[in-house]
Amino acid sequence: MKTVPDGIFKPKPNSSExxxxxxxxxxxxxxxxxxxxxxxxxxxxxxARLARETAAAAATPAKPKAVRAKRRAAAG
Structure with a gap:
């Protein structure tokens, strides 16, 4: 059996394609x-944003929590 050369049965695209x-x-x-x-x-x-945020977090000191004084109930 003979082999079929490429391009015989395939349509050739035109220039616009x-x-x-x-x-x-x-x-x-x-x-x-x-x-x-x-x-x-x-x-x-x-x-860059993550580096800037990390640097800003490291440069800002942590604020200590304010301790509230307990109120004593007035006796009497």
Whole structure:
């Protein structure tokens, strides 16, 4: 039995399909790149915020609790 060469039974895409595929692929690459940049920036800002909060918590001394005097009931 003979082997069938590739491309005989598959329809060949026309030029408009090739252009739309190229456009779609390029658009997805751009969007994926923007998404990666956005996620990297978000992570960088999150780390900076956590570091700032940690430094602020360490710099602020803890306030001692105010001790209230107990009231004595007046006798009489």
């Amino acid at each position: 090739l252009k739309s595929d190229l456009t779609t692929r390029v658009a997805r690459q751009i969007l994926d790149g923007e998404k990666a940049e956005r996620e990297a920036k978000t992570e960088r800002l999150r780390q």
